[in-house]
Amino acid sequence: MTSLPVVNQPPHRCGALLDHLARRLRLRSESVLTPLGLRPRHLIALTVLRDHGGSSQQDLAKILEIDGTNVVGLLNELEAENLIERRRSPADRRRHIVELTDVGAKLLARAEFALAAVEDEVFRDLDEDQRETLYTLLQQVTNTTNAEACTAAVVTPPSC
Incomplete structure (x- = not known):
């Protein structure tokens, strides 16, 4: 039996996990938004x-x-x-x-x-401080991408 070569592991990436959670949230969210x-x-x-x-x-x-x-x-x-x-x-x-x-x-x-x-269901394993940290980090990324979208706008709206 041959062993597989040791390959350097890339740093952890969040994209796939965020996508998985987003799908889980989306499905459950749609069930409460539809009514x-x-x-x-x-x-x-x-x-x-x-x-x-x-x-x-x-x-x-x-x-x-x-x-x-x-x-x-x-x-x-x-x-x-x-x-x-x-x-x-x-x-x-x-x-x-x-x-x-x-x-x-x-x-x-x-x-x-x-x-x-x-959200309480999906994030039940996180305590209040962890949820707040997650929110702060996601808001930081969202603000950056929103700022980039505003910068790309022909006319920058006052809300940017």
């Missing part, structure tokens, strides 16, 4: 609008890293449910500013409470 009439992409858009305030459709597409055509469809769905509103920018009538409505903010809060139970 609220929301999909994950709705939740993300509503969260960005709440956290960053009003945004142009173009800048929102860049932050969400989705095609402009797809963001229009997403916003149409949210607007039909009165979760967001689009209005002409007073500074540039060719642009629309997208804002979260009170109805959208309330539904987002309900969704976040429902999702808390999902």
Whole structure:
């Protein structure tokens, strides 16, 4: 029997683990969002609008890293449910500013409470301090990638 050569192990990489957890979270999250009439992409858009305030459709597409055509469809769905509103920018009538409505903010809060139970299930082996550390690290990476998306925007939105 021949033995396998010893190969240097690469440093631990988080991508595959994050992908696995993201899939687990996504499946469980969809089961609690569906009764609220929301999909994950709705939740993300509503969260960005709440956290960053009003945004142009173009800048929102860049932050969400989705095609402009797809963001229009997403916003149409949210607007039909009165979760967001689009209005002409007073500074540039060719642009629309997208804002979260009170109805959208309330539904987002309900969704976040429902999702808390999902996170409690998935992250049950982490204590409160570990969860806070994980959140802080993920937020740091998210802020960096959001800043890069804003830098790449033709017109930097004030929320960046």
